[in-house]
Amino acid sequence: MKPETRQQEIIRVAAKLFKEKGYSAVTMRDLAKEMGIKASSLYNHISSKQDILNTIIIALAEEFTDGMRRIQSSNTNCITKLKQIIELHVKISSQNIYGMASLNNDWMHLQDQRDYYQKLRIDYENDFRAILKQGIDANEIVNSNPEVMMFSILTTLRSLYVWIPKKEDINLSELSNTLNQILIEGINK
Amino acid sequence: MKPETRQQEIIRVAAKLFKEKGYSAVTMRDLAKEMGIKASSLYNHISSKQDILNTIIIALAEEFTDGMRRIQSSNTNCITKLKQIIELHVKISSQNIYGMASLNNDWMHLQDQRDYYQKLRIDYENDFRAILKQGIDANEIVNSNPEVMMFSILTTLRSLYVWIPKKEDINLSELSNTLNQILIEGINK
DNA sequence: GTCTATATTTTGATAGAC
DNA sequence: GTCTATCAAAATATAGAC
Numbered sequence: 001m002k003p004e005t006r007q008q009e010i011i012r013v014a015a016k017l018f019k020e021k022g023y024s025a026v027t028m029r030d031l032a033k034e035m036g037i038k039a040s041s042l043y044n045h046i047s048s049k050q051d052i053l054n055t056i057i058i059a060l061a062e063e064f065t066d067g068m069r070r071i072q073s074s075n076t077n078c079i080t081k082l083k084q085i086i087e088l089h090v091k092i093s094s095q096n097i098y099g100m101a102s103l104n105n106d107w108m109h110l111q112d113q114r115d116y117y118q119k120l121r122i123d124y125e126n127d128f129r130a131i132l133k134q135g136i137d138a139n140e141i142v143n144s145n146p147e148v149m150m151f152s153i154l155t156t157l158r159s160l161y162v163w164i165p166k167k168e169d170i171n172l173s174e175l176s177n178t179l180n181q182i183l184i185e186g187i188n189k
Numbered sequence: 190m191k192p193e194t195r196q197q198e199i200i201r202v203a204a205k206l207f208k209e210k211g212y213s214a215v216t217m218r219d220l221a222k223e224m225g226i227k228a229s230s231l232y233n234h235i236s237s238k239q240d241i242l243n244t245i246i247i248a249l250a251e252e253f254t255d256g257m258r259r260i261q262s263s264n265t266n267c268i269t270k271l272k273q274i275i276e277l278h279v280k281i282s283s284q285n286i287y288g289m290a291s292l293n294n295d296w297m298h299l300q301d302q303r304d305y306y307q308k309l310r311i312d313y314e315n316d317f318r319a320i321l322k323q324g325i326d327a328n329e330i331v332n333s334n335p336e337v338m339m340f341s342i343l344t345t346l347r348s349l350y351v352w353i354p355k356k357e358d359i360n361l362s363e364l365s366n367t368l369n370q371i372l373i374e375g376i377n378k
Numbered sequence: 379g380t381c382t383a384t385a386t387t388t389t390g391a392t393a394g395a396c
Numbered sequence: 397g398t399c400t401a402t403c404a405a406a407a408t409a410t411a412g413a414c
Contacts, residue, residue: 024211179341233379
């Protein structure tokens with residue numbers, strides 16, 4: 001493990017503050033204070049506030065894109081792919097809880113990279129939708145509205161970052177399994 | 190129907206802008222421009238930017254609290270209560286899509302009313318949890334982790350505002366039914 | 379009810395010393 | 397790599413004319 005650079009430290013601390021108050025409400029002075037330095041000193045390591053947001057969001061968005069590509073190319077049925085998607089979200093979210101907040105809530109404050117982010121997001125949703133439709137066609141899952149199914153599952157997974165840190169007593173593979181059971185099988189007895 | 194006052198119009202337009210960029214990123218000049226007046230003119234109708242946020246969020250939070258109270262006092266089983274909760278969220282969210290964005294994303298920017306909001310939110314979650322636990326005890330729903338169940342269902346319902354406006358071809362009672370089926374019965378066949 | 383003018387603070391960012 | 401000093405722009409809000 002390489003030691004964290006000053007730049008990486010700034011980005012990590014920024015993501016934590018962004019999670020609490022959102023990108024727009026966090027000032028460079030807030031960030032500097034949290035780092036124990038003056039605001040002007042930040043600019044020796046990063047080029048702008050906007051650039052911090054770019055770095056946080058794009059890295060995560062590409063991680064999801066890569067994960068989805070791997071799942072697609074795995075030669076498995078729909079239910080298994082959904083399980084893999086759940087595991088992907090649990091893994092990425094638990095590894096970068098603060099960044100996930102920016103990904104979900106602050107992407108609209110991207111400037112140069114906003115279009116690129118939105119393309120990745122739309123592609124991801126299309127891939128997700130395709131898996132559900134294949135599952136319906138193959139008679140693996142119920143023939144209900146795939147948009148509502150996707151919305152329900154994806155919203156839950158995208159919000160994992162809010163909830164994961166609160167319950168440290170649950171280990172991650174157990175969380176994946178429980179989520180899989182509830183999202184796929186429902187809660188009715 | 191009483192005609193909308195200028196104050197109500199400002200709050201409505203503000204909520205729309207808050208949904209797009211978040212409370213902190215919307216300036217009084219943005220809001221004034223959208224209203225077709227100057228920023229200083231806004232202050233003849235509202236006392237502060239903060240006050241707009243208060244009005245939007247607290248009204249909605251109290252609406253949810255009232256709804257939950259009604260559901261609790263209805264003498265029905267757990268599954269029925271969950272169905273009523275889903276209908277409550279679909280109804281309130283569809284009637285105030287913009288306000289729901291502030292409720293979900295900008296409550297941390299409340300000042301005087303922040304503690305009050307958080308109490309309402311915690312109470313709501315406790316009531317939800319109690320319904321699930323009663324359902325488990327009564328053998329109505331699966332004996333899985335109630336925290337994960339609540340997280341999954343409540344996150345989906347809280348995010349309805351993101352998704353409702355995109356699919357106007359679905360009517361609301363049909364949406365409630367589909368959501369109920371997917372959240373309660375799952376998607377597995 | 380809206381305007382112009384303005385006060386006061388805060389913002390992101392730069393220059394240059396150490 | 398951090399500091400002090402500072403800039404220019406943008407923020408919320410008020411006062412007073414119409």
